[in-house]
Amino acid sequence: MNIEVNNKIIQAQEGDTILDALKRNGMSVPTLCHMKDLFPSGACRMCVVEMEGSRNLVTACSYPATEGMKIKTHSDRVIHARKTIIELLLSNHPDDCLYCIRNNHCELQTLAAKHNITERRISGKKNDYKLDISSASIVRDPAKCILCGRCVRVCEEVEGVSAIDFSGRGNKTVIETAFRKGMNVSSCINCGQCITVCPTGALDEFAHFKEIHTAINDPKKRVVVQHAPSISITIAEEFGLAAGTNVIGVMNAALRKIGFDVVFDSSFTADLTIMEESAELIHRIQNGGVLPMFTSCCPGWVKYAEQAHPELLPNLSSCKSPQQMMGALIKGFYAEKEGIKPEDIYSVGIMPCTAKKFEAQREEMTHNGITDVDAVLTTRELAKLIRLYGIDIHSLQPELTDNPLGTRSSAGKLFGASGGVMEAAIRTAYFKLTGEEMIEYKVETIRQDKLRREMSLNVAGLDLNVAVVTTFLELERLLKDIKSGKSKAQFIEVMACPQGCISGGGQPIVPSPEAIKQRRMALYDIDDKSAIRASHQNPFIIQLYNEYLGEPLGEKSHHYLHTHYHERDVLL
């Protein structure tokens, strides 16, 4: 179908909105409330265009393209309308860009600059909303909110959590939790997806910079850092490199330049998780244990289970997440080996995830009153730290991670993408059951780009039905199917974020789904090229069991690597 845009004919497809048609042809109009793949809400009117035959401007993000329609995307009238909208948004906005966490990354700022807004023509009464710093992960600053609704929609329509919503009306409208209580008592599972969609500085992660600086500058402290599987890939985007570039070597170097004494890799404890979890699964299947068994490495999912499905807690694997296994090993095994006191170690996690901040401060994640992981930085925060220290990652020489907790198999690395835990677990479970390696490690079905993937495998006469699921919207559907018998899944990997941790709430903010795909492909590429592709083959894992842990599910493992969760009372 043909439509006329700014006096030129362009092609549109059946079902396109005006915005779709524009994008298809390399054009665009600014948007604010619009979210790809979600039903247009038409709330902000930033995307208005002039349409011949219509008195009012129409919203390009929701108005369907029709044969022969004539539109103008940048007429005087349109530009004026957009400018007014921006000016209204700015009219009661706090003027503190200089101190704002989103300075230079703020869509509102960019829009204002693009529209050449250089003075305040409309002045509104500023509101006096308070910061909400009650959550261990998410900080909300409603004063900076422009009510685009993206956070509300991602929380409800992508995650399936609905911790926040519009409340009040008119100029009193504000995004709130139920009863305007803190995020800490809401149903928020700390995934941080709302941060990644927020156009302004109204949402941010809870920062731990100060404590980290103090520890680094304390000569008595040994500061140990671990980085999660996805970080070495996603952080590249923060430094202008192509999405999917693996910068593990220079990242290690940068961490040492900042002053971290020891650099470990959470992919190592991902391997360890696989050893423990596959043993637990086989044990449950062979001894009539509670099934289906769910993975428990995503702290967003663990909290969701505690509050929304306490009946499923016995089904959760008792394995801690890789971050927390590493934390426990650093202050247990490593401290012992080095002859230092656990309290003289400061342990930092670099994570793709805001929920990891919540996880680190959980009561279960301590030994003798000492927290296993003292502070957590997101990928974005590590990038800030690198910039703060004036480090030019482009001129660093790559360095290796430290042993004994820094060598991984590529199975552990796969944890960064949804389905990765499953693939890694299958490799090791297969070996444990058959005594042989799989001929082809790659499981294509699991790598499909869908919210849910299910399959059954037959391993040594044992039927194993597995499912991989992301987001709680999809999890709820899976649980229904399990109840009705439609799904026979016995082992289920759950991650809160749509594509797993590569799309986590602590990752660089990218508007393009293409970048997230590149991140995933990079993990698969690493797997293809690795010499060690299964957790049980990792020589340092073997050594750790020989020297220290003994057996998977053994006594030491139980003490350091496993835990239990309890029902949690929140405002659902």
Place this chain on the structure above:
Amino acid sequence: MTEQTKELAGCAAILEKHPGEGRDSLIPILQEIQENHGYLSEAAIVAVGKHLKLPTSKIYGVATFYNQFRFQPVGKYHIQVCRGTACHVLGSLSVLEHLEKEIKLKKGNTSKDGLFSIEVVACIGACGLAPVISINGEFHAKVSPERIKKIVNDLRRNHE
């Protein structure tokens, strides 16, 4: 029966009359609960959420959209300030501001000691008496900022 169990029993009875999930019956349910109990407590909203399978954030959002819903019990003296046109023209805004200052209480809230609550209402049909406030249903005509002080003091004394 404690206040809360009584309230929840009342709430359960109302919910029973509205079987089925979803948003359709949300407003009527909230209205009935408020009529029954005077306000929407946290426990009541949680119960409604369970019944309708709606998140509490959503219910709270909907309820705060309408001025009619209260989230605290009304005070011993429930003061309604008319903000209709006639009252507005004759200075109801300043009446409200003085009242808020005098009791140290924002509209829509109930004081900690449970003595006062302030509600802003649209025209209450007594425009001839504007600006007008109503305390527990009793009208006070042509109130001025000075009168407010006296009325509040009288109520306080009354209470002691």
